[in-house]
Amino acid sequence: MIIDDSRADRMMVELAFSEVGLDANFIEFGYAEEALDYFNALIKDSPQSASMQIPELIFLDINMPRMDGFEFLEKFSLLRNVPSFQNIIVVMNTTSERDSERKTAFKYPFVDSFVTKPLSDADIGRILGENFVEDYDNLFSGQ
Numbered sequence: 001m002i003i004d005d006s007r008a009d010r011m012m013v014e015l016a017f018s019e020v021g022l023d024a025n026f027i028e029f030g031y032a033e034e035a036l037d038y039f040n041a042l043i044k045d046s047p048q049s050a051s052m053q054i055p056e057l058i059f060l061d062i063n064m065p066r067m068d069g070f071e072f073l074e075k076f077s078l079l080r081n082v083p084s085f086q087n088i089i090v091v092m093n094t095t096s097e098r099d100s101e102r103k104t105a106f107k108y109p110f111v112d113s114f115v116t117k118p119l120s121d122a123d124i125g126r127i128l129g130e131n132f133v134e135d136y137d138n139l140f141s142g143q
Helices: 007-019 032-044 047-051 069-079 099-105 121-131
Strands: 057-060 089-094 111-116
Touching (some): 069 099, 111 121
Parallel strands (some): 089 111
8 A cells, every 4th residue: 555645656666666576556545544544444344345455565655735644653553453454564655864753653563664765676675575575685686
């Protein structure tokens, strides 16, 4: 899942995955509250939720209109008691390099990484390797 108000930045995340040969199916939202609505629909188990996927990974921008990334983290933390949401990992993907924002993000135990845009091959390798792939040293070497 990608939550970012910039369509260009959402496309950059998709492109970064594509460039390393990974075919990822992203759910995209331009506003954080739309993503929260998505999670709430999953909880309600409505007919539409049958075709909805639970993401394993969320790329979250910090600076967005209406609801910023930190507000999303606060509200999402309240949904973490739902068993199917407990393993979702959040990666802060932002233009910010402020230490204070990094510290705030890591107050949430489900925030795994804080990466500066644009997302690099090394960022993807590290994120996937630390969370999803056992042999991440060879993730992009074809071994």
